[in-house]
Amino acid sequence: MVAENKFDADIARDFHHVWHPCTQHKDYETASPILVERAEGIYFYDRQGKSYLDAIASWWVNLFGHNHPRLNAALTRQLENMAHVMFAGVTHQPAIDLADSLTALSPPELEKVFFSDNGSTAVEVALKMSLQYWQEKGETRKTRFVYLNGGYHGETLGALSVCGLEIFRGKFEQVLARHLPVEGPDCFRCPYGLRRESCDAECFEPMEKTLRENHDTIAGVIVEPLVQGAAGMTMYPPVYLKKLQAACEPLAIHIIFDEVAVAFGRTGSLFVCAAHGLRPTFLCLSKGITSGYLPLSATLTTDEIYSAFYGAPRKLFIHSHSYSANPLACAVANETLRMLTENNFLESLQPKIAALRECGKQFDGIAGEFRQTGMIAALELVEKKRERFPSEKRIGYQIFLEGLKRGLFLRPLGDVVYFMPPLVITEEEIAVMMNTAHDCINTVLQRG
Numbered sequence: 001m002v003a004e005n006k007f008d009a010d011i012a013r014d015f016h017h018v019w020h021p022c023t024q025h026k027d028y029e030t031a032s033p034i035l036v037e038r039a040e041g042i043y044f045y046d047r048q049g050k051s052y053l054d055a056i057a058s059w060w061v062n063l064f065g066h067n068h069p070r071l072n073a074a075l076t077r078q079l080e081n082m083a084h085v086m087f088a089g090v091t092h093q094p095a096i097d098l099a100d101s102l103t104a105l106s107p108p109e110l111e112k113v114f115f116s117d118n119g120s121t122a123v124e125v126a127l128k129m130s131l132q133y134w135q136e137k138g139e140t141r142k143t144r145f146v147y148l149n150g151g152y153h154g155e156t157l158g159a160l161s162v163c164g165l166e167i168f169r170g171k172f173e174q175v176l177a178r179h180l181p182v183e184g185p186d187c188f189r190c191p192y193g194l195r196r197e198s199c200d201a202e203c204f205e206p207m208e209k210t211l212r213e214n215h216d217t218i219a220g221v222i223v224e225p226l227v228q229g230a231a232g233m234t235m236y237p238p239v240y241l242k243k244l245q246a247a248c249e250p251l252a253i254h255i256i257f258d259e260v261a262v263a264f265g266r267t268g269s270l271f272v273c274a275a276h277g278l279r280p281t282f283l284c285l286s287k288g289i290t291s292g293y294l295p296l297s298a299t300l301t302t303d304e305i306y307s308a309f310y311g312a313p314r315k316l317f318i319h320s321h322s323y324s325a326n327p328l329a330c331a332v333a334n335e336t337l338r339m340l341t342e343n344n345f346l347e348s349l350q351p352k353i354a355a356l357r358e359c360g361k362q363f364d365g366i367a368g369e370f371r372q373t374g375m376i377a378a379l380e381l382v383e384k385k386r387e388r389f390p391s392e393k394r395i396g397y398q399i400f401l402e403g404l405k406r407g408l409f410l411r412p413l414g415d416v417v418y419f420m421p422p423l424v425i426t427e428e429e430i431a432v433m434m435n436t437a438h439d440c441i442n443t444v445l446q447r448g
């Protein structure tokens with residue numbers, strides 16, 4: 001009874017003072033919020049002790065499960081030495097080690113690492129570096145970025161200006177810098193009637209045209225390689241990226257790979273660019289970099305970019321964050337990278353990737369499409385064929401609520417139910433996760 005009262009009192013204080021991210025508070029208050037008390041492995045637990053399977057890895061960050069002994073130890077070891085120190089004109093071992101590892105594991109052209117503290121700032125840094133590079137080179141007309149419809153790169157104003165999703169940018173349109181949107185791949189509703197497994201990215205044509213016609217004013221192109229996360233885990237083939245590289249390089253256009261969501265094993269490899277032999281000018285990393293422990297991000301780039309900023313005092317890159325390269329975060333990131341690269345960890349994902357695919361078969365006939373790239377799977381629910389449900393039906397939201405009842409934490413993107421669990425999930429747990437989701441979806445769809 002005491003616990004119950006404390007719960008009510010704490011929730012009342014939450015309602016009174018806390019404003020949650022991307023949350024309609026009226027929904028939140030009516031859906032009996034979860035007060036998370038602790039987390040372990042792929043589960044988190046509320047104050048009443050109920051467990052929730054974290055099917056989306058706490059917003060795509062958690063790789064090795066919650067409360068991992070090795071990550072905890074790396075963090076506490078570092079804590080005994082130093083929690084934080086500023087990073088301008090000062091350096092420290094965890095950051096040096098991390099920069100060393102990231103450059104060793106990513107494509108060889110990426111030699112320099114600029115640290116910041118979240119995915120949006122990793123993108124801001126890439127955009128600003130690209131712009132300043134062209135200014136330093138006297139190419140003052142190169143000030144625009146090309147981005148894909150459906151693309152998402154964070155919600156700060158710079159990142160939002162290259163976001164191709166109306167839901168995020170609509171309310172802020174008036175103050176966003178004018179860049180160049182391009183119709184991107186839409187494999188489920190392919191206008192060419194092709195299949196992503198066998199096409200030659202015929203949909204690259206509008207991109208090719210935009211680059212060719214505007215290259216003298218284009219600084220760079222930004223993409224989420226292979227998976228457009230916030231768009232609803234839409235997935236497209238690597239041939240699109242190969243065409244992008246082939247088009248950009250001769251036109252002197254920077255390529256920004258935003259791998260904030262897809263790096264560190266999510267697609268089955270450490271980095272999409274390295275796995276497909278691609279050479280982006282900038283690589284943005286965050287989320288899984290600390291396996292969900294602490295905020296950290298990195299923007300990797302080439303010596304060519306770096307050298308344009310080197311020399312005269314006025315050429316410096318004027319950009320910083322108070323917590324850039326926080327030593328605790330770097331220490332956990334170093335341990336995360338060790339765990340990702342030892343004991344054939346990435347190879348050990350293959351049976352899990354197969355299990356996701358196998359379990360996905362149960363959605364044949366229920367979902368418009370089941371799609372998968374490595375350890376990311378998604379079901380796009382449709383009213384009929386490829387037609388979306390009317391948004392007022394809130395199908396995805398109802399499935400979220402059904403999941404909570406059954407101890408499954410999903411967070412559908414519109415009517416796309418997706419799975420991006422911690423990589424340490426077992427094959428048995430994958431089956432539980434997807435069978436439970438199947439149950440939730442059936443309940444909601446039968447209700448109509």
Ligand SMILES: Cc1ncc(COP(=O)(O)O)c(C=O)c1O
Pocket residue numbers: 118119120121123152153154155224229230258259260261286287
């Ligand atoms: C591809 C991509 N870029 C950037 C971001 C922004 O990251 P953050 O939420 O850490 O600012 C996200 C977040 O979901 C993302 O998916």
